[in-house]
Amino acid sequence: MISKKMNGVINGQINAELYSSYLYLSMSTWFSERSLSGFASWMRAQAQEELYHSTKMLDYLLERGGSAEFEAIDKPQCSWSSPLEVIQETADHEAKVTGLINDLVDAALAERDHATNNFLQWFVAEQVEEEASVGEVVEKMKMIGDDSAGMFAMDLEMGKRVFTLPAE
Ligand SMILES: [Fe+2]
Ligand SMILES: [Fe+2]
Numbered sequence: 001m002i003s004k005k006m007n008g009v010i011n012g013q014i015n016a017e018l019y020s021s022y023l024y025l026s027m028s029t030w031f032s033e034r035s036l037s038g039f040a041s042w043m044r045a046q047a048q049e050e051l052y053h054s055t056k057m058l059d060y061l062l063e064r065g066g067s068a069e070f071e072a073i074d075k076p077q078c079s080w081s082s083p084l085e086v087i088q089e090t091a092d093h094e095a096k097v098t099g100l101i102n103d104l105v106d107a108a109l110a111e112r113d114h115a116t117n118n119f120l121q122w123f124v125a126e127q128v129e130e131e132a133s134v135g136e137v138v139e140k141m142k143m144i145g146d147d148s149a150g151m152f153a154m155d156l157e158m159g160k161r162v163f164t165l166p167a168e
Helices: 003-035 035-063 083-112 116-143 146-160
Strands: none
Touching: 003 083, 003 116, 035 083, 035 116, 035 146, 083 116, 116 146
């Protein structure tokens, strides 16, 4: 059975993952309102992925005999000044989440909860991938700058991403 303390920090992370999902859904909507449907769909996939992260954490808690208590989800930002700003904030947000996951690993190791540490390693690897993929988008957006043909092509490329539930 999971400790009360570990249960508490994972419970907090469920909320953080739901907040990420809410934030990306807000960003997706901002893109939709500006007819950037490729970016909107990329962000929608991102939101679905974060929702999946929250339920993965919840399922783990339940599997370990823990319990979850849902907290209110903070209101996400809903307006930005440019597509680059949205993508840059996504990158910053993911870096912050990586820090949160690292804190969870520290907590698991501190109490020698090897099962939780093992579970969390999936998220450690996921963060490496997330930071790399959004980092690449940031770099491409900087290359494009104010070039509308570039933005048009980038929107098409972003639209190719589809969310699929990862195999367990
Ligand atoms: Fe996540
Ligand atoms: Fe993420």
